[in-house]
Amino acid sequence: MNNDKRPSLKFFAAAMVGVMVAPLIMLLGPPIMVETMYFDKDHIVLMTPWSNFILLALALVLIIINLFLLAWKRNKIMYILTGFLIVASVICAIQSTKNYTSIHDTGVILVHYGKEQHYDWNDFEQIIYFYDSSYGGLGQYEFTLKTGEKFKIEETGQFINEVRNLIYRIVRENNIVYLEQPLEK
Template sequence: MNRGTSPQIKMIVFAIALLLITPLFVFFVPLFYSQTVYIHVDHIALLIPMRNFVLVGVGFACLIVMLLLLAWKRQLATYMLGGLLVVGAIIAFLQSQTSYIVIQESGIETKMYSDVKNYYWEEMTDIVYDVYATDANTYTFTMNDGETVEIVENGQLQQIRGTFLSIARQYNINYIENHHD
């Protein structure tokens, strides 16, 4: 009597398929979401923190583990644990879309989960550009009250480096370049 493909095989195959397409989703989902929801014509640059990509990966890992767990054993405890993993995946997916850094004409806006902070150019004292020979370059923005914002340089920030120089001149902000070997 042929009953067809077993549920265990289906779950394992689906988990493998999910594992294979995960890198595409990890890279493109935060990118597409940020570029469609948060982008605005007044923004100089929109930066997506690495944590957004990591959280998408964590969400997919939860789904893959859930599928493998249910393929291994289907009991009440594994269904409950699978449900918790699905809830964890949903939370990770939702949180992966809530962080960004926007550089605007008026200043820098950072949003990390639900905490939005605005740093205006008028309130800045220093922009420090640290250049490292072997590591990623960083920008450190220092406010009047001593609070700092550090942003790791990426391709977008390399393109707008001149914009930081003109903003520093316009608002009398000290622009310092430190070269580290």
């Protein structure tokens, strides 16, 4: 058996393993990281936005590109380039943990790249739930503040009936107008 230990083969093999494992990490990584880092028992639902998945995917692609580049050629310029790519992938991976949306008993928290916006339930004028009438379709909530500002939160698989009922109960307790409308496609 050939015991060739050339570095290019090791980098190529590592890149191929990365290609096979990356989809699993991309799908499971962001929700696990957000649920672990921002866990609070008062959360009704804690959601991971798609930007986290995209940033983690970018970080993993940069790592895989790094490994392929090192398998192809190793010289001073390539080491400098891979150094920059490693820094970029670390930055993307860190930023993929900085975004989340939380709905809990005291209000709604939107965190986008470290900028946190906290809205108490008494800040809302109305909430409209746009439901998808197709089987298994996910709807979205449109929150309207008393200042007129609006934002939407799309349902994910975490919005089970219990979560919807808790949101509805909190809305009724705080005398917020709650409407349900079909989602227009």
